Amino acid sequence: MDSVLPSSLSASLNALPTSQPPQNKQTSFKFNTIDDYFSKIGFGIYQIRAYLILGFVLINDGAEVIVLSFLFSILSKEWGLTNGQIGFLGSTVFAGFFLGALVSGKISDTYGRKKALIYIVLLLYIFGMWSAFVYSFAMLVFVRTVFGFLVGIQFPMCITYLTEITPKEVRGKWLVLAGGFFTLGEFLACFIAFLTLDSANSGNWRALFICVAQPAFLCALGIKYLMHESPRYEVVVKKNYYGGVKILESIAWTNGVGLKLSEEDGDRIKNHLESKTTARNEEQTASFSMLLKDKFKMISLFLWPIWGVLSLVYYGMVYILPMALAALGTSSSSDNIWSVVLAVCSEIPSIVFGYFMVENSKFGRKNSLVYGFAGCSIACLFAGVLGSFVFWVSVARGIINFAFTIIYPYTAELYPTTIRTTGLGTASAASKIGGMLMPWITLSLFGIGPKVPFIGFCIFCALGAFCCYKLPYDTTNRELDAVELELGELPKAKN
Numbered sequence: 001m002d003s004v005l006p007s008s009l010s011a012s013l014n015a016l017p018t019s020q021p022p023q024n025k026q027t028s029f030k031f032n033t034i035d036d037y038f039s040k041i042g043f044g045i046y047q048i049r050a051y052l053i054l055g056f057v058l059i060n061d062g063a064e065v066i067v068l069s070f071l072f073s074i075l076s077k078e079w080g081l082t083n084g085q086i087g088f089l090g091s092t093v094f095a096g097f098f099l100g101a102l103v104s105g106k107i108s109d110t111y112g113r114k115k116a117l118i119y120i121v122l123l124l125y126i127f128g129m130w131s132a133f134v135y136s137f138a139m140l141v142f143v144r145t146v147f148g149f150l151v152g153i154q155f156p157m158c159i160t161y162l163t164e165i166t167p168k169e170v171r172g173k174w175l176v177l178a179g180g181f182f183t184l185g186e187f188l189a190c191f192i193a194f195l196t197l198d199s200a201n202s203g204n205w206r207a208l209f210i211c212v213a214q215p216a217f218l219c220a221l222g223i224k225y226l227m228h229e230s231p232r233y234e235v236v237v238k239k240n241y242y243g244g245v246k247i248l249e250s251i252a253w254t255n256g257v258g259l260k261l262s263e264e265d266g267d268r269i270k271n272h273l274e275s276k277t278t279a280r281n282e283e284q285t286a287s288f289s290m291l292l293k294d295k296f297k298m299i300s301l302f303l304w305p306i307w308g309v310l311s312l313v314y315y316g317m318v319y320i321l322p323m324a325l326a327a328l329g330t331s332s333s334s335d336n337i338w339s340v341v342l343a344v345c346s347e348i349p350s351i352v353f354g355y356f357m358v359e360n361s362k363f364g365r366k367n368s369l370v371y372g373f374a375g376c377s378i379a380c381l382f383a384g385v386l387g388s389f390v391f392w393v394s395v396a397r398g399i400i401n402f403a404f405t406i407i408y409p410y411t412a413e414l415y416p417t418t419i420r421t422t423g424l425g426t427a428s429a430a431s432k433i434g435g436m437l438m439p440w441i442t443l444s445l446f447g448i449g450p451k452v453p454f455i456g457f458c459i460f461c462a463l464g465a466f467c468c469y470k471l472p473y474d475t476t477n478r479e480l481d482a483v484e485l486e487l488g489e490l491p492k493a494k495n
Contacts (some may be wrong), residue, residue, distance in 0.1 A: 034248070034271070037248050037252075038168070042255060049226055055178065057121050061155060061185060063184035064185075067189050069318065075205075097150025098436065100148065101431075102426065103422075107157075108157050108425075109418070113421075125211075131147065132209035133206070160424055173358055179403075231251070234261075245261045245265045246263075296415070296419075305367070306407065309434060312457075313400050316442045317400070358409065358476075366473070376399040384452065384455040
């Protein structure tokens with residue numbers, strides 16, 4: 001009996017689990033891509049923190065759009081600016097956006113997402129504050145043009161970073177919600193305007209500038225102390241495989257997942273990337289010319305007009321609506337701040353709608369854009385030829401904003417990591433061309449009749465729908481760096 005007991009006890013002890021296998025189990029999954037790791041890590045505390053931090057600067061962007069709309073009216077009276085000077089100021093701001101967007105990719109890929117964002121956002125804060133203390137038209141043009149240049153650099157970087165840290169299963173939904181920060185900024189500017197302005201034509205515009213600049217400073221602090229570099233940038237651009245997986249490990253622990261990663265994980269990612277047919281291409285430095293090579297040429301040539309149309313139609317509606325209402329005699333106070341608030345309110349349903357449609361298998365990114373442009377085209381047509389003018393304009397405004405929320409994740413996913421910021425920045429630059437052309441096109445059509453601009457918007461939106469339809473594939477739930485496959489081998493587009 002005594003001789004049997006030790007062997008039974010030994011067998012029992014051998015059957016007990018040790019602490020080592022569970023640790024190995026954590027890394028025994030056959031992860032090959034960054035998306036695999038993020039799917040395991042999930043969307044948690046770290047991603048929410050990053051969205052909130054970068055949300056501050058996106059709020060700043062939205063607020064500045066509304067501030068400029070007030071500024072044009074106020075300074076035309078306070079400084080006696082002519083329509084030509086106001087138009088010139090608007091064009092130079094969009095020119096700054098355009099130039100900044102063109103160099104955003106180069107800066108981001110050279111210095112990284114995090115480091116570049118810290119300095120750009122700090123400069124945004126400085127020039128935003130400086131705007132409140134200018135005392136001449138020439139100085140205002142200089143400061144706002146530089147500010148626009150910095151926004152042009154910063155915006156593609158923010159969207160790129162959020163794209164690269166979000167699991168593919170929920171990427172579209174969360175990027176749509178990120179677009180909501182822009183609308184939140186518009187509401188913030190309206191709220192501050194109620195406190196600082198007497199009306200849309202008079203008041204303390206300097207205090208308004210100071211207040212709306214503050215979110216940028218909070219964003220810079222958050223990036224510096226609470227955010228990591230993008231692990232995807234470390235791995236794909238810098239080829240720092242082990243550094244990338246250590247960032248992934250840190251994000252996992254922040255999310256409460258507790259993955260224990262090692263050099264083996266870095267080697268697995270490296271081997272996977274090098275086994276793909278574009279491994280040689282990913283050694284190249286991102287450049288504009290890469291956007292017009294091979295499979296990316298078709299994407300870029302149809303994507304740029306889409307962004308241009310979005311900007312032209314969206315800002316065109318904001319720009320022309322007060323003048324159209326005054327010309328039609330349907331509003332006795334077209335410059336009232338409440339008219340701006342009501343226009344912004346029409347964007348809220350579009351964000352909610354975009355959230356539910358962007359990951360829907362029947363719609364996804366591509367079809368949502370096609371339907372969005374088509375719907376906006378119809379609403380603009382009705383606004384131009386039917387009654388209930390304000391109603392149809394509000395519908396059109398909401399639908400075009402819906403398309404704007406979808407285009408961000410779609411564009412970021414169409415390009416690989418090595419040229420993602422360059423692709424997104426160039427697309428954003430195309431939108432600024434639409435913004436620069438908008439005043440001249442809109443005012444020319446307005447000269448024919450107060451509703452005629454909306455007939456023009458109808459035609460432009462139809463062009464946008466056609467370009468969306470011609471894009472080669474959808475990216476819903478697609479691996480972010482799946483561009484190593486030829487277009488014909490990509491996951492079936494949900495067209």
